[in-house]
Structures are given as C-alpha cells and as structure tokens.
Amino acid sequence: MTEVDLNHVYKKYDGNDKYSVNDFDLHIKDKEFIVFVGPSGCGKSTTLRMIAGLEDITEGTLEIDHKVMNDVAPKNRDIAMVFQNYALYPHMTIYDNMAFGLKLRHYSKEDIDKKVKHAAEILGLTSYLKKKPAALSGGQRQRVALGRSIVRDAPIFLMDEPLSNLDAKLRVSMRAEIAKLHQRLGTTTIYVTHDQTEAMTLADRVVVMSVGKVQQIGTPLEVYNKPKNMFVAGFIGSPQMNFFNVHYKDGRISDGKGLNIGIPEGKAKMLNEKGYNDKDIVFGIRPEDIHAEEAFLETWPDAVISSTVVVSELLGATIQLYQKVDGTEFVADVNSRDYHKPGDHVKMGFDVNKAHFFDKDTTMAIYN
Amino acid sequence: MQTKGIKRQIGWLYVLPAILILLTFLIIPFLMSFSYSFTNYNILTPWAKQYVGFTNYINTFKDPVFLQSLKNIAQFVIFIMPIQVGAALGLALIVNKKRPGNTFFKISFFAPQVVSLTVVSILWMYILNPDQGLLNGILGIFHIKPQPFLTSPKQAMFAIIGVSAWQGAGYQMLIFLAGLQNIPDSLYEAAELDGANSWQRFLHITLPMLKPTSMMILTTTFISAFNLVIQPMIMTQGGPQNATMTPIYYIYRTGFTDRQLGYASAMSVIYGIIIIIFTIIQRKITNAGGDENA
Amino acid sequence: MEKWKLGVATVAAIAALGLAGCSNNQGSSNxxxxxxxxxxxxxxxxxxxxxxxxxxxxxxxxxxxxxxxxxxxxxxxxxxxxxxxxxxxxxxxxxxxxxxxxxxxxxxxxxxxxxxxxxxxxxxxxxxxxxxxxxxxxxxxxxxxxxxSSIGIYYNKKMFKEAGIKDSEIATLKHPWTWTQFKDICKRLKNHFHEPAINMNLNDHSEMALYSLAPFVWSAGGSITNPAGTKAVGYFNSKQTTSAFQLIQDMVKDGYTTISPKDKGFETGKYAMMMTGTWEVQTLQNQYKNLQWGVMPYPVSPATHKQVSPTxxxxxxxxxxxxxxxxxxxxxxxxxxxxxxxxxxxxxxxxxxxxxxxxxxxxxxxxxxxxxxxxxxxxxxARPVLVNYPQVTRTFADTVQNVTLYKKNPNVQKVMNEQAKVIQKYLQK
Incomplete structure (x- = not known):
C-alpha cells in the first residue's frame, strides 16, 4: 500500500516574490497513475521534484504512507525517477546503469543479477546489457531509464516528461509500453507531461495545472466532458475547443457576427436560473462536436450556420476545417468524407447538447 | 580564374612565414645542436672545434651530476602530477558550489598563474626562509619545529614541487571547472535517488565524467614537468649538493656558463630522446583510455 | 593573379627587415x-x-x-x-x-x-x-x-655596546682579530641577542662565495690550486685550506652565522655584523641613516696572523x-x-x-x-687566474655549502678531498 498525500503544498524560490506552486492539495491512492499536465512553467515539474526531494517544500507537508517526508533525503524516500533526458551514467554499461542503485544498497551479486536480468527481459533490453548508453537509440535509452526504476522495486515511480525527447512514432509506442508496464507492476506512478494526449491516454486521474495553481483534478473523461474552467476546457482536447463571445437571451445565443443559434431547453433553463439571461457569456464547443453530415443538419436546423472554409487539414480518417463566417472563426473536425477545400461554402451543424458555457469574467464553467 | 598551379603557389606562400620561423628557430638549431654534440665546441673558440665522435655521449652517461639530475626530474614528475592535478581538482570542486565570495576565491586561486615564474620563485624564497620565513612562522604556531626547506638536500626538491603546484594549480582549476560544469545535474540527481551520498557521487559520477579532462591535464603536466629550470635556477642554483639540479638547468649551465657547448649539445640530444620515449608511452596509455569511451 | 605577387613582395620585405636588424656591422674601414x-x-x-x-x-x-x-x-x-x-x-x-x-x-x-x-x-x-x-x-x-673592490665586516655600534663589547676590542687594520677572537666576539653577541652574530652571505652560491671566503683560505696559508694553476689535489685539500673551511663549518654549527640570513638583517638591527662590499656604504648612508655603524678588516688565521682581503x-x-x-x-x-x-x-x-x-x-x-x-x-x-674559472668558483661555492651541512658532512677533510678531485678535473683541460 503506497499512498502519497500532498497537503496544501507551496513552493517559493528565494528571490522570487511569486509562488511557483500554489496550494497543491492531492491525495494519491495506491496503484494510481496520476498525471500532472499543463503548459511550460505551470509548476508540474517543480511539484514532482518536491515529491522526489530534489526541491525543498516551502509550506505544507508531503506524506508517503502517512509519514511526513518533508525533511527526508531523496535517497531515503524509496522513490524511483525517470528523467526527461534519461540521466543514464554514460561511462557505465546498461547492466551497471541498472545495477547501480542496488549496488549502493548492498544487495548481493546474485540478487542484483536476477533483478537486472528480469527488468531487462520485461523491457526487451537483454541483448544490450553489455553496451554503453551512447550506443543505444533514444527509445532504447528511455527503456533503460525505465529499467533503472523497475529494478529498484520502489513503491513509487516518478516520471518527468520521459517521452518529450522521442520522435512522434516512438512516443506513441513508448506510451503503450508504459501503460503495459503499469498494468503489470501496479506501482503508484506520478507522471508529468505537457502533452494532453499522454495525460488522456495514460492517467487514472489528471491534475491540470497552470501558473503554479491546480486548475482541476479528475479522470480523463471528467476533465474532457466537464472542464471546470476555460483553461482546462481549452487545454484538454485536440484541436482546442472553439470559444465564442456571445450574448445569451431567451434560449438563443448570438455574437452579432455570423453566429446565431438556439440551445436546448435544459441548458437554457440552467442559464436562466443562474442569472445569465440577457448577458454576455462565453460559448464553447469542441471541433469534434461540429458536424457536416446531412442527417445531422436536418435534425437540428436551429443550430446550423453557413460558413466559408479558410484552411483544410486532411489527417487521413478525419479532416479539420478552419472556417470563417462573417468575423467569427472556428474549427470543425469531421469525417474525411466531407472533404472541402479552402474557399468552399459549407453548412455546419453545432451539437448544442455538447455545448459548454463559461462566465465571461471568472472563466468558470457554468453547470448545474 | 585561378588554375590549380597558382592556387598551390598561393598556398605555399601562406605557410611560408610559419615554415621560415620553424626552420630558423627550431629545425636548423636542432640540426646544428645535433652536429655540435659530436664536437668539443667551446663558446669562446668557435673556430677551434674538433670532431670527437661519441666522447660527449659516453661522458654524459658517466656524469654523476647529469645522472643525479635525471633522478631529480623523475622525482619531480612523479610527485607534481598527483599534487598539482589533485589540488586543481580540489579547488575546482570547492569553487563549483554556489557560495558567497566564489568569484573572489576563483581569482585568488588563479592569481599565481598571472605572476611570472621568476617572481614566484623569489617570493617563495622569502616565505621558505628557515630562520625568518612566513611558513616556519605558521608552523611554529602549531608547535612544529622550523624546517630547513630549500637548505636541506632532502626537503629542497619537495619545496620546489610545492611551489610549482601552487603556481600551476590555478590554471588547471579553471579547466576542471569547465569539465565539472559540463556534467548534467540530472546525473547527480539520478544518483542521489539511487542512494548515493556525496562521496559516492564524486567517485561514480564526477571522476568518471572528468576522465577526458583529467587525462588532458595529466598529460600537459607530465610533459611540461620535464622542462623544470626556473625554480631551481633562482631558488637553489641546483643545490644543496645537486639535490635540485634538473637536466635542462644542467645543460644550460654546461653550455653557457661553463662554455662547453659540444658537451651540452650531446646531453640535450640524450634528454630529448628520453622525453620522446616517455611522450610515446604516455600517448599509448591515454589513447588506450580514450578508446574505452568511444 | 596579382595577389600572390604582392604576397611574395611582403614576405621578402619582412625577411629583409629582419636580416637588417640582425646584422650589426660597425664598418671600421677608417x-x-x-x-x-x-x-x-x-x-x-x-x-x-x-x-x-x-x-x-x-x-x-x-x-x-x-x-x-x-x-x-x-x-x-x-x-x-x-x-x-x-x-x-x-x-x-x-x-x-x-x-x-x-x-x-x-x-x-x-x-x-x-x-x-x-x-x-x-x-x-x-x-x-x-x-x-x-x-x-x-x-x-x-x-x-x-x-x-673589497669586503669588510660592518658592525652595529649600538648592538656591540649592548653586548658589552668595548671600543678597545674592535678590530682594526693595525690590530685585526684572530679567528679565535672573532669566534669569541660572535659567541658573546649570540648569547646576548639569541640571533646569529654575523651575516656571511652563505645563501649566496654565486661568485660571492669564493670572492668573500677565499681570503680565509689564503690567510691560513692555503690555496685553491698551485701557482701554475695545474694542480688542486694537495692544495685545495691541504691542512691549511681545510682549516679555513673548518672555521666556516664551526661558525654555522655554533650558530654564530646562518645559511639562510634574513634580507637586510644587518640594516634592521637583527644581526650585529655583516660581511659585504664597499657598495654597502652608500646603502647605509642613504637608506639607514639612523644606524650607527663601522667597518672592520678580515680576521686572520691564528697560526699565521696573515692579513688577507679580496680584490x-x-x-x-x-x-x-x-x-x-x-x-x-x-x-x-x-x-x-x-x-x-x-x-x-x-x-x-x-x-x-x-x-x-x-x-x-x-x-x-x-x-x-x-x-x-x-x-x-x-x-x-688576487683571485686565481684560471681558464675554467666558472667551474672552479662553483665548486668552491658547493664546497662551502657542503661543509655548512654539518650534520650530513661532519668530516670537513673528507669533503675537501672529494672537492679537490672535482677541481682537479677542471684544471687538466
């Protein structure tokens, strides 16, 4: 059982007057795969390093298995970490790289050999054991870094943007490897990334961060379907959610340019109850919730608009259409059957059941 | 359009000054020296020199002062390498951590390099004076007897080794510093998480990562150590009892003070061959080490 | 095409300048x-x-x-x-x-x-x-x-008075000290001030060694070589020469002088006496006006009472x-x-x-x-006129240094015998 608790943790560096991490509060369950995600400088790596002990905690406590760890040295926290640039010891063989931590802890030779060979087998590194890091490719080095952590049998894995240095294809396959590894070993894992795709695919729960503050904690589905504010809504999901500054009145939203659509009764009722009638709000809709099929357009005529394609990006199965109507711009992600080129006039239907609304001033989402 | 021929001529023109300088100051004097080594050339009677075959070479091997100087330079080379390079590494480690006053210490440690070796030698003669010198004064505070230093055949060479290391460590400290700063912090962090303490991090990360830098510094120290001449010339004149006589100093003295240029030339040829042999050996060793890292 | 011609001209000009600088002929045709x-x-x-x-x-x-x-x-x-x-x-x-x-x-x-x-x-x-x-x-x-040129023994009048040395005991050309009297004065000075009594430049291993110390050898009746300058064995290690070097060793052993004197030790009142040349007169008059000092002649061998000074x-x-x-x-x-x-x-x-x-x-x-x-x-x-003077004077200086290492070389005669052979080598040429 390994649980990690961050209780109102703050981090301020000497010489700064702003906090780098502000009131980070999280309870991590045993075997959970938690992902800290956010843009550069949001404080996710700093938080991770505080858990590792590589940074001091300014305020608040860190508990591992309900023991306060603030002042415990990194080597005594029994944590394994995978670094962004792998941090493999260049002058040691792969075998020695993986065996290093065990040697320091005075494991017997046979024990070390067993563990290293076992980890190497899991990661497919057996034939590389005698080589040095310089002789390996990026993906192989990443696996060695993982191997170093596995060998330690540590109850907590920390991973600091481990896939950032790999090319796109490798990233995809390594993602799968990490997922498989977690299924197999079940170790509590805390993973940091700026890539929301990694967060969505790997996490049991996601912690979205921005400018040192936690924006939302939830499962991938939760942050996707019910983003708490515009930042989370815009950060999760690719391409990014479309935002429109509109005026809501009596069940209709319009932005005075090309957008004028009606919204479902239930949502209208909610907005009225919360006092947003005849007010300016922000209307959000994901590109994948904008449709071009005839069937949809006929079913919801009140949510159809006519627009002109500005840029079209064919991805294979889908095509992303960047469009413009009057002054308003938005993106739709549709089946590549509905192929259009720039300049085409099209009709798009908004699935207003999937609409999101945000307060214009606080950027908080408006829900029931 | 320039033809290949003209291009080659221009090329030769570019290297001509360098070739002239090399010829005039290196190659021709070397050949002249080699030819003088077979004569009894006395500076005051250049026209009277006669061919004496291998006499000078045979005498070199029988010359007790020359043989002593070989022993002395061996002692110097063997001790200067660990002491000076070790000191340089130690200073670099100290100065590498972010501490207040770091810049001041960096400058202080490097400062001896800026002063000429002659001035350093004279300065240390005062410090090492057995009766009045600063060093004995400091030792006295710790109730250590005053030491003879340069006036003792046993201690003189070690005193010179110390002074030389004191002067040379500063420059090598800077090179080590560059090497240390090239070691990524993440390696130390990974080692820390693996369970390594400071000493283990030094042993397993710092030292191996510094290997190419260390090799280079050890090599340059090794080679330049063979040239020791200024410190003994100024501080001890090779004494006491030839305990600090070095081959270069002896060759210089024999050729210019004693005026026996032929004999001195033979000694310089022999010493040159010795240095070449050691250079080859040392290169083989460092190349073997270098390949490991390839 | 023109560039390389310019290049040749430049190199030739530099070479010509260089050679012109080297040659230094003062054509004395007149x-x-x-x-x-x-x-x-x-x-x-x-x-x-x-x-x-x-x-x-x-x-x-x-x-x-x-x-x-x-x-x-x-x-x-x-x-x-x-x-x-x-x-x-x-x-x-x-x-x-x-x-x-x-x-x-x-x-x-x-x-x-x-x-x-x-x-x-x-x-x-x-x-x-x-x-x-x-x-x-x-x-x-x-x-x-x-x-x-000459060398004298400069002395500090005040320090002498303090140590109880009377004016009548000061050495003069008419009444020089014997080595015995010299050592006695040194003893009294050393016991009073707990410092070496005299700076004899024993840290100077250059020509100064032979120049300033050979008079002791000559006073004792010894010599460095025979008059013809062809033999050193039997002369440099003669009993008389050896007695002079024995004096030097005794002076160091008894602490009357030091092999590592402090710079300006006499001028600053640390040593009561100093053996040095005529140039010191200017130094004392210009820079150490407050020092009360005088000069004395070389002490003489008690066996011969011969007065000798360097030239x-x-x-x-x-x-x-x-x-x-x-x-x-x-x-x-x-x-x-x-x-x-x-x-x-x-x-x-x-x-x-x-x-x-x-x-x-x-x-x-x-x-x-x-x-x-x-x-x-x-x-x-006068100093000996020898073709290989540089080697001989250096051997003299080495000999002085050797005998001052009295713990290592307690037997002065042995040192003289060895060093006489070394000098002999330089005389056969």
Missing part, C-alpha cells in the same frame, strides 16, 4: 676609429664618467684617433653583456676595446679573443700589483683593471680582431691614466687601481672608504 663596448648604462654615474673620459681622449690625443662607445647594460650577473660578446665572437664583430670582468681573463686570453697589451700601458709600477696579477695570463698582461673588478681589454692596435692601446692607456681613473672611481665610489689615484682620493672620501682603500692596498690578494 683606421683612426676605435670602437668600444662597455657593460654599463650611459645613465649610470660610471657610464657618464666613462663617456666624459672618452670625449677627453678624442679631444686630447695627438694622433687624431676617434673612439666611440656602445653601452650594453648587463642583466644581473653579466648575462646580457656576455651574451652579446659571445654572439659577436661567432660573427667576428667584436669591438676593438671591451670591458671584461676579472675572472674571465684567463678564458678569453687562452681562447685568443683578447691580445696582450703590455706595451701600451705606461707607468705600470703605479698600478696595484693585484690589478696586474688579475690581468696577467701566462706572463703577459692581457687586461687592465680600472677599479678595485678584483672589471678591466679594459683589446680584442684580437682590433684593426688599429696602436689606437686601441692608446685608448686603453688613456682610460687607465690618473685623471680618467680618478674621475670614474670617484663617480662610482669604488676603490682606485693606481697608488697615485688613491692618494688623490684619500682626502676626498669618508672614513670608511679610506679604510677600504687602505685594506685593499695593504692586504689585497
């Missing part, structure tokens, strides 16, 4: 011209006096000879000047007349770099015998010394390649004249090389200089 090199700077008092002397020569000589001087200040121990002379040897461009340090006489004469000048020097009887001896090789006079300095010589020997000889003789010598010796406050000049100087100089002139003329002893 035989009335005499060229001279000196080892001093023309801004020194000695250099200025020399220039005046040469100007007088050019004005006054009846043959129309014209002398030109080149000033080549030496570095430290004659390095720069001797290097230039050595280089000129190889290119055959020595001047007609040059200055020459005493110890180099034999080597230069033997190598036929300089030629005898006996017949050009007038009034030789007036020249001090030590000067004549210094410049004589194999019976011929090769160089004429124009100044003399020797720079000389004028004529190179073998001098074109007009009469002109060169006339220049040297003129510079050696009473008037010229008086001018240059007074300018530099050095001791005179002529008896007549010393008579002229005595009333003009202070008490201490008078003492030095007298000591020099009555007890002066």
């Amino acid at each position: 035989s009335k011209n005499v060229t001279m090199w000196v080892h001093v700077s023309n801004t020194d008092p000695e250099g200025k006096a020399l220039q005046k002397n040469v100007n007088d020569f050019n004005k006054e000589n009846k043959h129309g000879y014209k002398a030109k001087v080149q000033f080549i200040p030496r570095s430290g121990s004659g390095g720069g000047y001797e290097d230039k002379v050595n280089a000129a040897l190889n290119s055959g461009s020595l001047p007609d007349v040059l200055t020459l340090d005493g110890p180099n006489t034999a080597a230069y004469a033997h190598s036929k770099i300089i030629q005898p000048i006996d017949k050009y020097i007038t009034n030789k009887k007036d020249i001090l015998p030590t000067i004549i001896k210094q410049g004589t090789y194999k019976g011929k006079l090769y160089a004429a010394g124009y100044s003399e 020797g300095s720079w000389q004028y010589a004529m190179s073998s390649t001098a074109k007009n020997k009469k002109a060169a000889g006339a220049l040297i003789n003129f510079l050696m004249s009473k008037k010229c010598m008086y001018r240059s010796d007074m300018a530099n406050t050095v001791l005179p090389a002529r008896k007549s000049v010393s008579k002229m100087m005595m009333p003009k100089v202070n008490e201490q200089m008078r003492f030095f002139i007298k000591q020099n003329q009555t007890t002066g002893h």
Whole structure:
C-alpha cells in the first residue's frame, strides 16, 4: 500500500516574490497513475521534484504512507525517477546503469543479477546489457531509464516528461509500453507531461495545472466532458475547443457576427436560473462536436450556420476545417468524407447538447 | 580564374612565414645542436672545434651530476602530477558550489598563474626562509619545529614541487571547472535517488565524467614537468649538493656558463630522446583510455 | 593573379627587415676609429664618467684617433653583456676595446679573443700589483683593471655596546682579530641577542662565495690550486685550506652565522655584523641613516696572523680582431691614466687601481672608504687566474655549502678531498 498525500503544498524560490506552486492539495491512492499536465512553467515539474526531494517544500507537508517526508533525503524516500533526458551514467554499461542503485544498497551479486536480468527481459533490453548508453537509440535509452526504476522495486515511480525527447512514432509506442508496464507492476506512478494526449491516454486521474495553481483534478473523461474552467476546457482536447463571445437571451445565443443559434431547453433553463439571461457569456464547443453530415443538419436546423472554409487539414480518417463566417472563426473536425477545400461554402451543424458555457469574467464553467 | 598551379603557389606562400620561423628557430638549431654534440665546441673558440665522435655521449652517461639530475626530474614528475592535478581538482570542486565570495576565491586561486615564474620563485624564497620565513612562522604556531626547506638536500626538491603546484594549480582549476560544469545535474540527481551520498557521487559520477579532462591535464603536466629550470635556477642554483639540479638547468649551465657547448649539445640530444620515449608511452596509455569511451 | 605577387613582395620585405636588424656591422674601414663596448648604462654615474673620459681622449690625443662607445647594460650577473660578446665572437664583430670582468681573463686570453697589451700601458709600477696579477695570463698582461673592490665586516655600534663589547676590542687594520677572537666576539653577541652574530652571505652560491671566503683560505696559508694553476689535489685539500673551511663549518654549527640570513638583517638591527662590499656604504648612508655603524678588516688565521682581503673588478681589454692596435692601446692607456681613473672611481665610489689615484682620493672620501682603500692596498690578494674559472668558483661555492651541512658532512677533510678531485678535473683541460 503506497499512498502519497500532498497537503496544501507551496513552493517559493528565494528571490522570487511569486509562488511557483500554489496550494497543491492531492491525495494519491495506491496503484494510481496520476498525471500532472499543463503548459511550460505551470509548476508540474517543480511539484514532482518536491515529491522526489530534489526541491525543498516551502509550506505544507508531503506524506508517503502517512509519514511526513518533508525533511527526508531523496535517497531515503524509496522513490524511483525517470528523467526527461534519461540521466543514464554514460561511462557505465546498461547492466551497471541498472545495477547501480542496488549496488549502493548492498544487495548481493546474485540478487542484483536476477533483478537486472528480469527488468531487462520485461523491457526487451537483454541483448544490450553489455553496451554503453551512447550506443543505444533514444527509445532504447528511455527503456533503460525505465529499467533503472523497475529494478529498484520502489513503491513509487516518478516520471518527468520521459517521452518529450522521442520522435512522434516512438512516443506513441513508448506510451503503450508504459501503460503495459503499469498494468503489470501496479506501482503508484506520478507522471508529468505537457502533452494532453499522454495525460488522456495514460492517467487514472489528471491534475491540470497552470501558473503554479491546480486548475482541476479528475479522470480523463471528467476533465474532457466537464472542464471546470476555460483553461482546462481549452487545454484538454485536440484541436482546442472553439470559444465564442456571445450574448445569451431567451434560449438563443448570438455574437452579432455570423453566429446565431438556439440551445436546448435544459441548458437554457440552467442559464436562466443562474442569472445569465440577457448577458454576455462565453460559448464553447469542441471541433469534434461540429458536424457536416446531412442527417445531422436536418435534425437540428436551429443550430446550423453557413460558413466559408479558410484552411483544410486532411489527417487521413478525419479532416479539420478552419472556417470563417462573417468575423467569427472556428474549427470543425469531421469525417474525411466531407472533404472541402479552402474557399468552399459549407453548412455546419453545432451539437448544442455538447455545448459548454463559461462566465465571461471568472472563466468558470457554468453547470448545474 | 585561378588554375590549380597558382592556387598551390598561393598556398605555399601562406605557410611560408610559419615554415621560415620553424626552420630558423627550431629545425636548423636542432640540426646544428645535433652536429655540435659530436664536437668539443667551446663558446669562446668557435673556430677551434674538433670532431670527437661519441666522447660527449659516453661522458654524459658517466656524469654523476647529469645522472643525479635525471633522478631529480623523475622525482619531480612523479610527485607534481598527483599534487598539482589533485589540488586543481580540489579547488575546482570547492569553487563549483554556489557560495558567497566564489568569484573572489576563483581569482585568488588563479592569481599565481598571472605572476611570472621568476617572481614566484623569489617570493617563495622569502616565505621558505628557515630562520625568518612566513611558513616556519605558521608552523611554529602549531608547535612544529622550523624546517630547513630549500637548505636541506632532502626537503629542497619537495619545496620546489610545492611551489610549482601552487603556481600551476590555478590554471588547471579553471579547466576542471569547465569539465565539472559540463556534467548534467540530472546525473547527480539520478544518483542521489539511487542512494548515493556525496562521496559516492564524486567517485561514480564526477571522476568518471572528468576522465577526458583529467587525462588532458595529466598529460600537459607530465610533459611540461620535464622542462623544470626556473625554480631551481633562482631558488637553489641546483643545490644543496645537486639535490635540485634538473637536466635542462644542467645543460644550460654546461653550455653557457661553463662554455662547453659540444658537451651540452650531446646531453640535450640524450634528454630529448628520453622525453620522446616517455611522450610515446604516455600517448599509448591515454589513447588506450580514450578508446574505452568511444 | 596579382595577389600572390604582392604576397611574395611582403614576405621578402619582412625577411629583409629582419636580416637588417640582425646584422650589426660597425664598418671600421677608417683606421683612426676605435670602437668600444662597455657593460654599463650611459645613465649610470660610471657610464657618464666613462663617456666624459672618452670625449677627453678624442679631444686630447695627438694622433687624431676617434673612439666611440656602445653601452650594453648587463642583466644581473653579466648575462646580457656576455651574451652579446659571445654572439659577436661567432660573427667576428667584436669591438676593438671591451670591458671584461676579472675572472674571465684567463678564458678569453687562452681562447685568443683578447691580445696582450703590455706595451701600451705606461707607468705600470703605479698600478696595484693585484690589478696586474688579475690581468696577467701566462706572463703577459692581457687586461687592465680600472677599479678595485673589497669586503669588510660592518658592525652595529649600538648592538656591540649592548653586548658589552668595548671600543678597545674592535678590530682594526693595525690590530685585526684572530679567528679565535672573532669566534669569541660572535659567541658573546649570540648569547646576548639569541640571533646569529654575523651575516656571511652563505645563501649566496654565486661568485660571492669564493670572492668573500677565499681570503680565509689564503690567510691560513692555503690555496685553491698551485701557482701554475695545474694542480688542486694537495692544495685545495691541504691542512691549511681545510682549516679555513673548518672555521666556516664551526661558525654555522655554533650558530654564530646562518645559511639562510634574513634580507637586510644587518640594516634592521637583527644581526650585529655583516660581511659585504664597499657598495654597502652608500646603502647605509642613504637608506639607514639612523644606524650607527663601522667597518672592520678580515680576521686572520691564528697560526699565521696573515692579513688577507679580496680584490678584483672589471678591466679594459683589446680584442684580437682590433684593426688599429696602436689606437686601441692608446685608448686603453688613456682610460687607465690618473685623471680618467680618478674621475670614474670617484663617480662610482669604488676603490682606485693606481697608488697615485688613491692618494688623490684619500682626502676626498669618508672614513670608511679610506679604510677600504687602505685594506685593499695593504692586504689585497688576487683571485686565481684560471681558464675554467666558472667551474672552479662553483665548486668552491658547493664546497662551502657542503661543509655548512654539518650534520650530513661532519668530516670537513673528507669533503675537501672529494672537492679537490672535482677541481682537479677542471684544471687538466
């Protein structure tokens, strides 16, 4: 059982007057795969390093298995970490790289050999054991870094943007490897990334961060379907959610340019109850919730608009259409059957059941 | 359009000054020296020199002062390498951590390099004076007897080794510093998480990562150590009892003070061959080490 | 196409400039011209006096000879000047007349770099015998010394009084100390001040060692070589020579002197006595005005009571390649004249090389200089004239250093025997 608790943790560096991490509060369950995600400088790596002990905690406590760890040295926290640039010891063989931590802890030779060979087998590194890091490719080095952590049998894995240095294809396959590894070993894992795709695919729960503050904690589905504010809504999901500054009145939203659509009764009722009638709000809709099929357009005529394609990006199965109507711009992600080129006039239907609304001033989402 | 021929001529023109300088100051004097080594050339009677075959070479091997100087330079080379390079590494480690006053210490440690070796030698003669010198004064505070230093055949060479290391460590400290700063912090962090303490991090990360830098510094120290001449010339004149006589100093003295240029030339040829042999050996060793890292 | 021509022209120009700088030919096609090199700077008092002397020569000589001087200040121990002379040897461009340090006489004469000048020097009887001896090789006079030198034992009057040494106990030329009395005075000074009594420059392993300490050897009746300069064994390790070195070892062993004296230790009142040359008079008068001091002569061997002091300095010589020997000889003789010598010796406050000049100087100089002139003329002893002087003087200095390491080399006679063999090697050439 390994649980990690961050209780109102703050981090301020000497010489700064702003906090780098502000009131980070999280309870991590045993075997959970938690992902800290956010843009550069949001404080996710700093938080991770505080858990590792590589940074001091300014305020608040860190508990591992309900023991306060603030002042415990990194080597005594029994944590394994995978670094962004792998941090493999260049002058040691792969075998020695993986065996290093065990040697320091005075494991017997046979024990070390067993563990290293076992980890190497899991990661497919057996034939590389005698080589040095310089002789390996990026993906192989990443696996060695993982191997170093596995060998330690540590109850907590920390991973600091481990896939950032790999090319796109490798990233995809390594993602799968990490997922498989977690299924197999079940170790509590805390993973940091700026890539929301990694967060969505790997996490049991996601912690979205921005400018040192936690924006939302939830499962991938939760942050996707019910983003708490515009930042989370815009950060999760690719391409990014479309935002429109509109005026809501009596069940209709319009932005005075090309957008004028009606919204479902239930949502209208909610907005009225919360006092947003005849007010300016922000209307959000994901590109994948904008449709071009005839069937949809006929079913919801009140949510159809006519627009002109500005840029079209064919991805294979889908095509992303960047469009413009009057002054308003938005993106739709549709089946590549509905192929259009720039300049085409099209009709798009908004699935207003999937609409999101945000307060214009606080950027908080408006829900029931 | 320039033809290949003209291009080659221009090329030769570019290297001509360098070739002239090399010829005039290196190659021709070397050949002249080699030819003088077979004569009894006395500076005051250049026209009277006669061919004496291998006499000078045979005498070199029988010359007790020359043989002593070989022993002395061996002692110097063997001790200067660990002491000076070790000191340089130690200073670099100290100065590498972010501490207040770091810049001041960096400058202080490097400062001896800026002063000429002659001035350093004279300065240390005062410090090492057995009766009045600063060093004995400091030792006295710790109730250590005053030491003879340069006036003792046993201690003189070690005193010179110390002074030389004191002067040379500063420059090598800077090179080590560059090497240390090239070691990524993440390696130390990974080692820390693996369970390594400071000493283990030094042993397993710092030292191996510094290997190419260390090799280079050890090599340059090794080679330049063979040239020791200024410190003994100024501080001890090779004494006491030839305990600090070095081959270069002896060759210089024999050729210019004693005026026996032929004999001195033979000694310089022999010493040159010795240095070449050691250079080859040392290169083989460092190349073997270098390949490991390839 | 033009670039490479320009390149060749540039390289050729640089080469020409370089070669022009190297060659230094003073074409003396006119035989009335005499060229001279000196080892001093023309801004020194000695250099200025020399220039005046040469100007007088050019004005006054009846043959129309014209002398030109080149000033080549030496570095430290004659390095720069001797290097230039050595280089000129190889290119055959020595001047007609040059200055020459005493110890180099034999080597230069033997190598036929300089030629005898006996017949050009007038009034030789007036020249001090030590000067004549210094410049004589194999019976011929090769160089004429124009100044003399000496060493005295400077003493601190106040410290002597404090230690209870009476004025009547001070050594004088008439009543010098024996070595025994010398050591006794040292003992009293050491016991009173708990410091070495005298600085004998034992840290100076240069020519100063032989120059300042050989008088002890000579006073004891010993010598470095035989008169002919061909044997050292039996002379350098004779009982008499050994007794002088025994004195030096005893002085160190008993703590009366030190092998590592503090710089300016005498001037700052640390050591009661110091053995050094005439130049110290100027230093004390200019920089240490508050020090009350006097000078004493060398102590003498108790066995012989012979008074000996060191001598020797720079000389004028004529190179073998001098074109007009009469002109060169006339220049040297003129510079050696009473008037010229008086001018240059007074300018530099050095001791005179002529008896007549010393008579002229005595009333003009202070008490201490008078003492030095007298000591020099009555007890002066020339250094040996040897071809391999550099090696011999170094061996002498090594011997001094060896005997001062009394723990390692307690048997002085043994050291002398070994070192005599070393010197012998240098004499067989």
